[in-house]
Amino acid sequence: MPTSRTRARSAAAMAGLLVATLAAAPASADPSDRHRPAPPHVVGTATVPAYSYASAIRESVWVETRADSDGDGVRDRVAVDIVRPREAAAAGVRVPVIMEASPYYLCCGRGNEGEFKAYDASGVIASVPLFYDNYFVPRGYAFVAVDLAGTARSTGCEDVGGPVEVGSARAVVDWLNGRARAYTADGRPVDAGWSTGRVGMIGKSWDGSVANGVAATGVPGLATIVPISAISSWYDYVRYQGTLVSTDYPGWLHSVVSSRPEAACAAMLARLRADSGEQTGDYNGFWGQRDYRPSADRVRASVFVAHGLNDLNVTTNQFARWWQELAERGVPRKMWLSQAGHQDPFDVRRAEWVATLHRWFDYWLQELPNGVMGEPRVDLETAPGRWTTQRDWPAPGTRNVRVPLGVGDGVTGTLGGRGARPGQEREYVDEALTEDAVVAEPNSATAGRLVFLSGPLDSALRISGSASVRLRVRVDRPTTQLTARLVDYGTAERSWFGAVRTLDTESCWGASTQADDACYHDTEEITEVSDHAVLARGWLDAAHHRSLRFTTPLRADRWYTVTVPLNAYDAVVPAGHVLGLVLGQSDPEFTMAEDRDATVRVDLGRSELVLPVAGRTGLPAVDVAPTVVTAPAAPSTAESARVERERQRP
Structure with a gap:
């Protein structure tokens, strides 16, 4: 091979290594922060529960997006429910944000126990599904639960993985960084001065797919995402190499999660059905808008992938091809692969998952040097209940x-x-x-x-x-x-189709209130x-x-x-x-x-x-x-x- 080409490839490799090295560290804090005492929720290189969950600030805002997806002449507004530590706000301590954007909060429920959002008599958020707020708010985080455009209390029309959906979640990241407008229920403008601007998105299935889509826009301020059993290409979800998985699937999904009057989103529903090309099964521009992999070079966030090897819903190529694209671009990343099906690691390996997630968010959102990025990149369940770690995936040394x-x-x-x-x-x-x-x-x-x-x-x-x-x-x-x-x-x-059994016992992960407890039924993998x-x-x-x-x-x-x-x-x-x-x-x-x-x-x-x-x-x-x-x-x-x-x- 010519020497000049060899030198060029070596230079490119060194440049890629430099980019990967720089990306592997959280962004530097303001130099003046180095001389400030650590906030009470930080002890050494970890966050600890220092704030009251019961007295946390609970509020709702509506963030204005760039789209008018229902064609009413007014930009869409997405409902954002926030839980954040009151003591930190009183002391002027800004906090980072863990965010889950979902279409399921009021229509279908979240988690193994199918939890929904709940509000008090005055319309203030009282209960958010899952344990993220219970566990992380006392540790100096805000938790933000976003109703995607056209769902729950948001306006606009859900476009199933498309630019409206992704844009509605991105707008919230922009607002948390002072680049978008938001309003209270009575129309008063409100900012997010309490936020550091560092955001981590998390979610399973559709929610995790949104995180992938937002990361692929390259939005500044999104520091990390944790997509669980998530889609990276909606075409590959609805078509298996041109073969139809189910008829009218985008239209059906829209109808399941939409909270708008039928007439308000009739035009959107018609476009979903017409543009998806069900008659041919072809990959077209509609699916290109819903394919996040080609935009992997725009990803600024680190990525912590979790997926079940026996997932029959969001198949494993969804994580594998996304992982490959991220790896080729040197994106900082980590992965958990279990023997589960379409399950959350919380219901497979609970204690270890919560501990790892805690350290991951502490590193990427609180900028604490806890060494999580120096550990093996992949946790792999090789048989039911047997876990190992390895440097990367596929296993190093794999050959075709x-x-x-x-x-x-x-x-x-x-x-x-x-x-x-x-x-x-x-x-x-x-x-x-x-x-x-x-x-x-x-x-x-x-x-x-x-x-x-x-x-x-x-x-x-x-x-x-x-x-x-x-x-x-x-x-x-x-x-x-x-x-x-x-x-x-x-x-x-073997794992029985990746399924889990819900047990009678419970374990608790964070603080509770009468309206929102942090306790969940334990689970175990079903084997045969x-x-x-x-x-x-x-x-x-x-x-x-x-x-x-x-x-x-x-x-x-x-x-x-x-x-x-x-x-x-x-x-x-x-x-x-x-x-x-x-x-x-x-x-x-x-x-x-x-x-x-x-x-x-x-x-x-x-x-x-x-x-x-x-x-x-x-x-x-x-x-x-x-x-x-x-x-x-x-x-x-x-x-x-x-x-x-x-x-x-x-």
Whole structure:
């Protein structure tokens, strides 16, 4: 390689390292602050409960945004409920802000116990969902709960992940930094002189998605975000590689959370339905506005990601692709990956989560040098209740291993070994199989699927990252859905679809009042001993194989090379287990495919599984697939699993 290019790359790498180093430290405080005594809520390098939660200032303001999304000639105003320490205000001590912006505060509830906002007789906020205010306000923080535009007590119209929604939350960050206007209920202007201007956004699911969107605007003052089970691309949430997940989903979500009269937001609802392009499944400008990943270079905030590896609602590619974009730009970041589904870490590993969140906010919002950024970047649950740490994710040293597909015994193919010769084909016809049916009894001839098995593993296999399946196919329809599943065949105790059980006992996290207690039912992960488990899933509308922006109908007389990306995962497959790849077509439990009954021919010799493997262990050579027996699911268990999948689904 030319020396000049090498020097240029080295210089770029050093520049990136410098940017990352500078970004990893909180912004410097005013030099004059260094000589001031520490406020009472700071002891050493930690905040402590020094203020009364019962006597905290509770107030509501309406922040003016830049949008007029309901077209009434007046800028939208979003309702902001605030809880902040009274003693700090009296002493002139400014405090940073923890903020959650949500569409769910009055319509649907938050947290495992479905809490709502509640107000006293005079309309003053009396109770805010979750523990953030109870725990952090006594420690010298303000908590701010924002009703997104068009929801609860805010005006405007909810546009489901779009510029109105994101802009309404950004406006609050601007107000907390003196760049936007706000008013009391009776119209008096009000400022946020009590705020330091440093804001941390947090939230699960839709709330965390808003945090991602606001960070992607690069708004000054947003110091950190904590997106939990959050969306980074709404297209990938509603479309799986061009395949429809649910009909009229943006319109339905708008209707669920909107608090406005139907006529006020009829135009917005019509735009959501018209612009989302449901007829084609294409990625268009509508989805581009709701894709935060391309704007990762604008992110100024640090990012603490939390996600469940078994999340069937907000799938794991949402965090994985966002994480990759942030990593490439040197954004300071941290991550927790659990075996959970669509769960908050508060309901998975409660004490450790609260302690880590406390230290994270102390570092990024209170500017306390507590060393949290010097610790391993990733906490990972490798099996139910077993946690470890690692430097980064995917696991350092991970490499993509190309695994060939073999003919096997003619019924069950093989993974690994020499693989098939080009031209050796298998075909299958769409049967719309459920997940239980498509992965069970892999050695049996089951219409509607192709199965490929590795030999029993000689040693444990670590998979870390995003696998994919590259297929050479010929299809007798203009399109069909292609699905792929990576399956661990072997007996082990596993998380049961990432679900948790709510217990009778409680634990308390912060101070309480009669109206707002800080106590929550304890939870535990639900596990089961099973003889197989689906690790990762992937879907593709075959007509989108060239681009998600347009369709390319398939011709029955042509072969096409297509790639089915699987959702990101992290797992250790134990020695003695068998790794399986199962191919299907339409998938009634996860997607809505109208193009069915296709016959797909696969050239095995020109197809392969691309597997992200950490360490040197690979798949053993195999010529004939081993015999794998799976126990049929008991009807009650199968039905419970289906219900849990539906509960996690949109």
